[in-house]
Amino acid sequence: MPGGMEERYSKAETLALRNKHIGPSCKVFFAKDPLKIVRAQGQYMFDETGEKYLDCINNVAHVGHSHPYVIKAATKQMELLNTNSRFLHDNLVQYAQRLTATLPEKLSVCYFVNSGSEANDLALRLARQYHGHQDVITLENAYHGHVTSLIDISPYKFNQLGKDSKKEFVHVAPSPDIYRGKYREDHPDPASAYAEEVKKIIEETQNNGRKIAAFIAESMQSCGGQVIPPVGYFQKVAEYVRAAGGVFIADEVQVGFGRVGKHFWAFQLQGEDFVPDIVTMGKPIGNGHPMSCVVTTKEIAESFGASGLEYFNTFGGNPVSCAIGLAVLEVIEKEDLQGNATRVGNYLLDLLAEQKEKHPLVGDIRGIGLFVGVDLVKDQQKRTPATAEALHLIYKLKEQKILLSADGPHRNVLKFKPPMCFTMENAKHVVGKIDVLLTEIEAATGMKTGNNMPANAQCKIKTSSQAESANESTSNTNGAACRQENGFYPEKCSVPSKRIIT
Numbered sequence: 001m002p003g004g005m006e007e008r009y010s011k012a013e014t015l016a017l018r019n020k021h022i023g024p025s026c027k028v029f030f031a032k033d034p035l036k037i038v039r040a041q042g043q044y045m046f047d048e049t050g051e052k053y054l055d056c057i058n059n060v061a062h063v064g065h066s067h068p069y070v071i072k073a074a075t076k077q078m079e080l081l082n083t084n085s086r087f088l089h090d091n092l093v094q095y096a097q098r099l100t101a102t103l104p105e106k107l108s109v110c111y112f113v114n115s116g117s118e119a120n121d122l123a124l125r126l127a128r129q130y131h132g133h134q135d136v137i138t139l140e141n142a143y144h145g146h147v148t149s150l151i152d153i154s155p156y157k158f159n160q161l162g163k164d165s166k167k168e169f170v171h172v173a174p175s176p177d178i179y180r181g182k183y184r185e186d187h188p189d190p191a192s193a194y195a196e197e198v199k200k201i202i203e204e205t206q207n208n209g210r211k212i213a214a215f216i217a218e219s220m221q222s223c224g225g226q227v228i229p230p231v232g233y234f235q236k237v238a239e240y241v242r243a244a245g246g247v248f249i250a251d252e253v254q255v256g257f258g259r260v261g262k263h264f265w266a267f268q269l270q271g272e273d274f275v276p277d278i279v280t281m282g283k284p285i286g287n288g289h290p291m292s293c294v295v296t297t298k299e300i301a302e303s304f305g306a307s308g309l310e311y312f313n314t315f316g317g318n319p320v321s322c323a324i325g326l327a328v329l330e331v332i333e334k335e336d337l338q339g340n341a342t343r344v345g346n347y348l349l350d351l352l353a354e355q356k357e358k359h360p361l362v363g364d365i366r367g368i369g370l371f372v373g374v375d376l377v378k379d380q381q382k383r384t385p386a387t388a389e390a391l392h393l394i395y396k397l398k399e400q401k402i403l404l405s406a407d408g409p410h411r412n413v414l415k416f417k418p419p420m421c422f423t424m425e426n427a428k429h430v431v432g433k434i435d436v437l438l439t440e441i442e443a444a445t446g447m448k449t450g451n452n453m454p455a456n457a458q459c460k461i462k463t464s465s466q467a468e469s470a471n472e473s474t475s476n477t478n479g480a481a482c483r484q485e486n487g488f489y490p491e492k493c494s495v496p497s498k499r500i501i502t
C-alpha cells in the first residue's frame, strides 16, 4: 500500500460492512461504484489500489490534505494535553485573538464548537436571545446543517419532506441569483430588488403578529448552486432586518478562510461597509479536524450571557483544536493561499470562459477565487438546466480520476471548491477533460447544430455510468433532463431524491 497503510478489508467487504452497520441515509459518492480512499496529500486523493484522483471538491482540506504543519501542531499538542475550556489555556485565547483579527473589529467574541451545524444552531440561540424574537428568514435552496433546528431553516432539505414541511416561524426569501432567479443580470438594481423581497417578508410577518430574530444566509450559496449575491444586497437586508429587531447571520461554513482570494471572508465581497452581527465557521477551519466557531459582537454575547445559562461545550475550544486552527491560519498566510486562490481562480475562470464561447451546454460561469460554478443548460435562452448532462460529466470525470460534483436545485451546476493549493496545471487539466466531454455530449445530442433540442431528445448517450448517475440524483430536479424512455439517465433521475452535501 502507498504510504505504508494496510487495507484491512477488501473493497467489497468494506462496502458490505458499511451497508450492515452504517445508517442507510448516510450516502456515498458514486453509489454504484463508490471510491475507497485510503490516503490523501495536497490536492490529491488515493484509492486502495494507489490510483490518484485530483480533488476539485474538498474545501474541508483547505490548506491541502494531510498538511505536515497542521499534523505536527496537532500531534505536539495531543502529546502534551487535551482538555476542555473550563481550564485556562493559552491556545484558546491566542486562537481567538488571531481569528478575530481577520474580522471587522466589532466581531470580537468567539464560541468554539465542533461542526458547522453546531455553530449555526448556537447562532440561532444567540439571535433569539438578543431580542426575544423567534422567526427566521432564510434563502431559497439554503442548507445550514443537519440538526433539527437547521433542517427547519434549510429549504434544500425540508422541501424534500413535502409541501407542509415549512414551519410557521420560517420565511423563505428568493435566492439572490442573477442568472436563474427572479431578478436577473439585465435588472437595473438586482441587489435592491432582492432586498425588497426580504423587506416584504418582514412586513408580512409583522402584520401577522410575528417577530424576526434573524436573517441567515451563506455569504455565497454553495449547495444552492454557487450563487454570488449582488453587491449591496446584504447591506440593505441587514438594514431591514435590524430595524425589525433581528440580526444578520453570515454562514461562512463553506466559503470562508480566504477561499474567495481577495478577502478572508466572503461577506467582505459586499463591501467594507457591511458587517454581519454573527458569523459562523466550520469545514476548512480545522483542515479536516472537527471544529467550528461562532463569532459575534460584545452586545449579542452579553445578552446571551444575561440569560444566566452557562454555555458549556465538552470539546469546543480544546487545546488540540485550537492548535490546529492556529496552524491552519499560519499556513494560509505563509503559503499565500489567498494569493493562490486569486491567481488560479482567475485562470480557471478564463479557461472556463473559453468553454462558454465554444459550448452551447455552458450557460453561465460564475465564481471568485477558488469557488467557481459552471451552470450547464440545454437551451441558452430558456436556461433549461442540463441535469443529466452534468451528472454524466461528473461520472466521466471520475473515470478519468477527477473528482468534481454537480449541485444547485437542479443539480446542473458543476461545483469547484478544491483545496487551496490547487494549481494552474490542475485547472488546465480539468478544463481540458471537460472540453472533450462537452464536445462528446454535444455531438451525441446534436446541440452543436445550434438548434436546441426538445427535452426528450436530449438523452441519447449510452454510458456505463448511467445507472450510477441516477443514484447521485438530487432533490428538486425538474426531471426534464432525465427521461427513462430515452435511456440516458434512467430510473431515479427524474424523481426528487436525497442529495449529497459536500
Ligand SMILES: Cc1ncc(COP(=O)(O)O)c(C=O)c1O
Pocket: 115, 116, 117, 118, 120, 143, 144, 145, 146, 218, 222, 223, 251, 253, 254, 282, 283, 501, 502
Ligand atoms: C453552508 C453550510 N452550513 C452549515 C453546514 C453544516 O456543517 P456540518 O456538516 O459540519 O455540521 C454545511 C454543511 O455542508 C454547509 O454547507
